[in-house]
Amino acid sequence: MCDSHRVNVAVIGLGLIGGSLLRALHAHGHQVIGYDLDPETRHAARAYPTAETIPAAIQDAETTVLAVPLPALHPVRTQLADYDGLLTDVTSVKGPVAKLFEGRRFVGGHPMAGKESSSFAASESTLFDGCAWVLCLEPGTTSLPDWVTLARLYTSIGARVVPATADEHDKAVARISHVPHLLAAALSNLLEGHPLAGTLAAGSFRDGTRVAATRAELVAAMCGGNAAAVQSALAGVLADLGAWDRALDADDPVAALTPLLRRAGELRRGWPGAVDVPVEIALDGDSLLALGRAGGWITRVEESAFGLRPGSDRNPA
Amino acid sequence: MCDSHRVNVAVIGLGLIGGSLLRALHAHGHQVIGYDLDPETRHAARAYPTAETIPAAIQDAETTVLAVPLPALHPVRTQLADYDGLLTDVTSVKGPVAKLFEGRRFVGGHPMAGKESSSFAASESTLFDGCAWVLCLEPGTTSLPDWVTLARLYTSIGARVVPATADEHDKAVARISHVPHLLAAALSNLLEGHPLAGTLAAGSFRDGTRVAATRAELVAAMCGGNAAAVQSALAGVLADLGAWDRALDADDPVAALTPLLRRAGELRRGWPGAVDVPVEIALDGDSLLALGRAGGWITRVEESAFGLRPGSDRNPA
Incomplete structure (x- = not known):
């Protein structure tokens, strides 16, 4: 990863996903700061940069990852009313979340990673190695540069970024x-x-x-x-x-x-299928969504995107 | 296990179950001989006593375990028309097999063990450690001494013997x-x-x-x-x-x-439940079946049977 792509990130919520993301971004040289509502969780994460409040966490962040459960997204959004950085989330349903953040600078996300336990103690810097991470892309609505920023961020920690609309997801x-x-x-x-x-x-x-x-x-x-x-x-x-x-x-x-x-x-x-078709694709919404629909994903973001699609019988048509 | 309970066993069919049984019985000091229709399988099992024909395998066997798939039971049974020892099988459906062996000295069995691979190469002497092994017991029909012989045999290699009727199984x-x-x-x-x-x-x-x-x-x-x-x-x-x-x-x-x-x-x-109620039960059909219905099993056969039933809320009533 080239230095110019290092991003200043705030992670709100330090459970399994947020905690693992804090560790992974830190391990990969990103500037990252974490926050959790629970003082004990903040204490557990004290080996990493953490903030005591949401405003303190986000004040320098270009990107803020809301790693809180679905019901907590609404109150957290209210606290971010004045934030003009890029927002993303990690929840497992994308349609309702897209509605919640309508009009905001927001790209919905969902890492397909999980474990039985959901605490910071269970989090690991390697949780997202090879993990499919959906980033929602709505033709005509989503800012492509914002989408690419997140795709770069998540591929930098080893995730396979999957473009999809909220409905497809x-x-x-x-x-x-x-x-x-x-x-x-x-x-x-x-x-x-x-x-x-x-x-x-x-x-x-x-x-x-x-x-x-x-x-x-x-x-x-x-x-x-x-x-x-x-x-x-x-x-x-x-x-x-x-x-x-x-x-x-x-x-x-x-x-x-x-x-x-x-x-x-x-x-x-036949599942999960052989990964045998490296393809270089243009960084435009239609090409990205076609890749996702064909079962493919992004492994690297350069000037163009570099993706892989599984199986030889699937055509991103 | 006391020497007087060592049994002369023939195992017909040396796939995963039969192969593992040959190894396990041999490891636990039983006199055992194996047979498989396939010469290559017999060759693979050559470190153990094997026979070239079914008659040679069963000639000294007090007990013969038919470890062949369901469709092969019919032709094998025909080859055993004159055999007067105890017969048992390992197939996964017990009602039809009970019908097939009606009038024979037969006790149906089914070890709840499996792996992806089904060859002798995949077999292991420890496959039945702690494994639930159903032995069918039909009130008024099954010979209790024959049932006990098999219960002793399988508990001797570490299996948990579960009494059940074919229908219950x-x-x-x-x-x-x-x-x-x-x-x-x-x-x-x-x-x-x-x-x-x-x-x-x-x-x-x-x-x-x-x-x-x-x-x-x-x-x-x-x-x-x-x-x-x-x-x-x-x-x-x-x-x-x-x-x-x-x-x-x-x-x-x-x-x-x-x-x-x-x-x-x-x-x-709540599954599989704590094993917390060792019970000693009488060796009669009703007591054994009540234990099985309550979720229990036999771990040791003495003059009476020694069983365990899981959970404290289950009464073998």
């Missing part, structure tokens, strides 16, 4: 995160009243239900905040399960079911 | 193995036509779909061979998902969804 995470949480919960419910099943449960149950241990409030907030996209993806799941249920009624259920399950195995075995 | 595995495979497949299908989703997919998708990579033929055989129990468990999943889908239509979907998801989290966080 929300539909994708419904499929790969929100609905998986609902299926894990439905699977866990099958233990109710069946202690023998609990004794026999092994790998397929353990992995299929892992995220069901998440607090109900968090899962409901994710799914309820993205209801339309979740319902659309859930409709696909219900249609598949219904078709397979009917196949089990056949005279030869094995023969009836086999072809219906084949595509799922191909899709899973 | 099949209903339980529908819940914790067969339906999880179907949900994983439905989740994988959500990638179809959504390369962006594939790029963003991380932990919850990876774990929720892991078993979807299984060959369609195997999943269809498991589910189709246990159709009624799978349909019954699937009905519970469909009811839950339908209710949650309707909650997402509410004016406040987060508030509507939260209480509906709470029980699933409790169940998952």
Whole structure:
């Protein structure tokens, strides 16, 4: 990374994501300062530059990352009414957040990173190594220079930056995160009243239900905040399960079911796909969004963007 | 283990389960001999006693473990028409197998152990350490001394022996193995036509779909061979998902969804449960089945059985 691209960053909220970002930006030579509402968290982060208040944290920051949960974005935004730097967030639903920051200098973001624990103590400077980090890009609305500033910042700490509209993001995470949480919960419910099943449960149950241990409030907030996209993806799941249920009624259920399950195995075995197509693309909204839609991402920002897209059968058309 | 309980065992089929059993029994001082239809597999297992034919393998065996897949049980049974020793199997559906061996000296078994790979090369002597191994017990039909012989054999290699009827077993595995495979497949299908989703997919998708990579033929055989129990468990999943889908239509979907998801989290966080109630139980069918139904298992067979049941809220009543 060339020095001229080092950015003065404030990170508001020092949980798992904010704490890891503070560590990672610091480790990569950025000027960064952290703030957390909780004095104990600020104390835990004292090896890094921290501020006691939001105004003190943001006063010199060109970019401010709001690493707070969704419900906290509204009050924090109020405290940033006079801030004219670039704002971004890290929450998992992008449509409602885009509305919240309408008219502000804002680019929505979402790193696809997580762990069971969410405290500063669990944070790590390497959390974003190879992590897909969505940066929202709304044609005609988002400032491309601001988007590029963040893409440069996050690729500098090893993230793969994925361009997507808020709507595309929300539909994708419904499929790969929100609905998986609902299926894990439905699977866990099958233990109710069946202690023998609990004794026999092994790998397929353990992995299929892992995220069901998440607090109900968090899962409901994710799914309820993205209801339309979740319902659309859930409709696909219900249609598949219904078709397979009917196949089990056949005279030869094995023969009836086999072809219906084949595509799922191909899709899973093909995921995450080989990374074999380095491409250099122009830094314009349409090219970036086409890359994201094709399953690609940005690994380096020069005068043009340098991206990778997975698999050889996907064309960013 | 006291010497008088060492058993002369033949293991027919030396894949992951049979190979691991050959190694484990050998390591624990049992007289054991293995056989596989495939000469290359026999060659791979040459460090252990092996036979070139089924008759040679079983001629001195008091107990013969059929560690072959479900479709191979029928032809193997034909080759064992004159065998008068104790027979057991390791397949994942117990009702149809019980029918197949009706009138024979047979106790159905199913070790809840598995790995991605299924060859002798993948087998390990420690595969069954702490593994739940179902042994089927049909009141009035199963010979209790034969059941006890196998319970002693498998506890001697570290397995937790779980008593259950074939019907109880099949209903339980529908819940914790067969339906999880179907949900994983439905989740994988959500990638179809959504390369962006594939790029963003991380932990919850990876774990929720892991078993979807299984060959369609195997999943269809498991589910189709246990159709009624799978349909019954699937009905519970469909009811839950339908209710949650309707909650997402509410004016406040987060508030509507939260209480509906709470029980699933409790169940998952409570699984597999603390092992805190060692109990000594009588070696009779009713006591053993009551232990299994309560989520318990056998760890040691003496004159009476010594078992453990998980959790303090479960009474083997």
